[in-house]
Amino acid sequence: MAIAAPVHQTSDAVDASGRARRIRVAVAGATGYAGQELVRLLARHPAVTLTAAMSSGATSTPRPLPALARIWDKAVTPLDIEVLVSSADIVFLALPEAASAEIAPKLVERGLRVIDLSGAFRIRDAADRLRWYPATAALPAGTVYGLPERDAASIKDAKLISCPGCYPTAALLALQPLADAALVEGTVIVDAKSGISGAGKAPTDRTHFSENHGSVAAYGVFSHRHNAEIEQELKREVTFVPHLVPLDRGILETIYVSLRKGTTEAQVARTLEDAYRDAAFVRLTGAALPEIKHVAYTNFCDIGWKVDEGRSRLALIVVLDNLVKGAAGQAVQNLNIVLGLDERTGLL
């Protein structure tokens, strides 16, 4: 795929008479942070019709989404599997993982395709999954882990696409090509910072404004589920330490790598450039280190780096918006792969 001007419609998305072929999509969890981003993107997507947006069902009163007025003005209705089955071809789940674990297999069984943003179906090893996502009994047949830049071939025909977590998306995009090229040695350290929206809309002691404003705190050290996910995908040991920073959105990861002895800066650059030459949403910035502000509200992941050739050390700096490339945008990118569209459709 050559990277040219933004594309909103491609020939794959039109029928023989030139009319747009509309796929019906629905969002469960539409009142959450990730779900609202999904509604915003899908309501304007040129190849799909958003037929339903659902809340938890804890309240039976339909409610509007004020932030999305004039983008999508229909009501948000309580979660209802029968309505999803009758109104959608593809369902996006932006739910707590226990709810996804329960609902996704039912939808797959009824013949729908599911794009799940939760962690419920990310871990393949049953014992590891029991530890990190105990509500998930099994992975339905046809489940794939869907990092679009790497897994497009398996995403295309998947029944259930388990979208990567926000932290793993950044870590894997930066590290996978270097690990595949055998340039990485020993343990990798991923030092990650995230804005508060990464924790969802319900405030807790840690995410409450008055706790977080003016402070930075580490959390989940050696106990964060994303550590297991990154290790599963990278197939190597990773030390992952996340921090909450007083931003509403955005992730920055500083990744420390011991390089194979003799690796040059040019080799690192060439490996990443080769991997992402055709990737619409990965921007390589090299020594011009990226910042969260460069990617906020976009589906881009920016990767910068510095190599200390004398001591075979590499520092990668990776940024993305946790609600877009780390969640809703990546899910829509996966939808585009499923539909055979240009990956940028509805995103650029």
Ligand SMILES: NC(=O)c1ccc[n+]([C@@H]2O[C@H](COP(=O)([O-])OP(=O)(O)OC[C@H]3O[C@@H](n4cnc5c(N)ncnc54)[C@H](OP(=O)(O)O)[C@@H]3O)[C@@H](O)[C@H]2O)c1
């Ligand atoms: N936030 C991020 O940066 C991010 C990034 C990547 C992946 N994710 C994943 O995406 C999912 C959603 O995250 P979020 O941050 O958007 O969460 P959130 O802001 O807490 O929103 C949760 C959504 O799920 C609904 N819900 C809650 N409990 C439910 C239940 N038992 N059954 C059905 N619906 C229920 C809520 O509806 P009500 O409004 O009615 O409560 C709301 O729409 C999570 O699995 C999360 O791990 C989040």
